[in-house]
Amino acid sequence: MTPSICFLLCWLALPLQGLEIFNPEEVEYIRSNATATVGGSVTLGCGTVAPTIYIWGFTKPGTDNNVAVAHNYGLGPKVQAQFGSLGRIQLQENSSALVIEELQKDAAGMYTCQALFDTDEGARITFYFTRLEVEDN
Numbered sequence: 862m863t864p865s866i867c868f869l870l871c872w873l874a875l876p877l878q879g880l881e882i883f884n885p886e887e888v889e890y891i892r893s894n895a896t897a898t899v900g901g902s903v904t905l906g907c908g909t910v911a912p913t914i915y916i917w918g919f920t921k922p923g924t925d926n927n928v929a930v931a932h933n934y935g936l937g938p939k940v941q942a943q944f945g946s947l948g949r950i951q952l953q954e955n956s957s958a959l960v961i962e963e964l965q966k967d968a969a970g971m972y973t974c975q976a977l978f979d980t981d982e983g984a985r986i987t988f989y990f991t992r993l994e995v996e997d998n
C-alpha cells in the first residue's frame with residue numbers, strides 16, 4: 862500500500878469499520894495539470910458532486926510529504942489555518958473544489974483530493990491529482 866493510499870485509509874479506518882469496504886485496487890486515479898499566475902486565483906476540482914468524505918493534501922515540489930490542507934472530516938469543511946503561504950484558501954461547498962485566491966509562488970506543487978463518494982452501489986474512492994504551476998505575472 863503506498864503512503865498516499867494510507868493517508869486516506871488510515872484517516873478513514875475508524876468511521877468506515879462498519880461499512881462494506883472496497884478494495885484499494887478499486888481506487889480511481891484522475892490526474893490533471895493546472896497553471897495560474899501569482900496574485901491570481903485557481904479552482905482545483907474534486908469531482909462534480911460533493912464527496913461524502915474528502916481530504917485535500919499538498920505536496921511541495923522536491924518533497925514527498927503530503928500534508929492535509931483541508932478536509933470535511935468531523936466538524937464539516939475545514940481549511941487548515943497554517944496554509945496562508947499558498948494564498949487565500951476556500952472550499953466550494955457544492956463540489957468540494959479547492960479555491961485558492963491571491964496565489965503565492967509557494968502554491969506550486971501537487972494537490973491531491975482523496976474523495977469517498979457514498980453511492981447506491983457502495984463506497985467509491987477517487988483520488989484527484991492536480992499539478993499546479995504558478996507563473997510570475
Ligand SMILES: *[C@@H]1O[C@H](CO)[C@@H](O)[C@H](O)[C@H]1NC(C)=O
Nearest residue numbers: 891892893894895990991992
Ligand atoms: C501533466 O504534466 C506532466 C509534466 O509536464 C505530463 O507528463 C503529464 O502528462 C501531464 N498530464 C496531463 C493530464 O496533462
Ligand SMILES: *[C@@H]1O[C@H](CO)[C@@H](O)[C@H](O)[C@H]1NC(C)=O
Nearest residue numbers: 908909910911953954955956
Ligand atoms: C458551485 O458553486 C459555484 C459558485 O459558488 C459555481 O460557480 C459553480 O458553477 C457551482 N458548481 C456546481 C457543480 O453547481
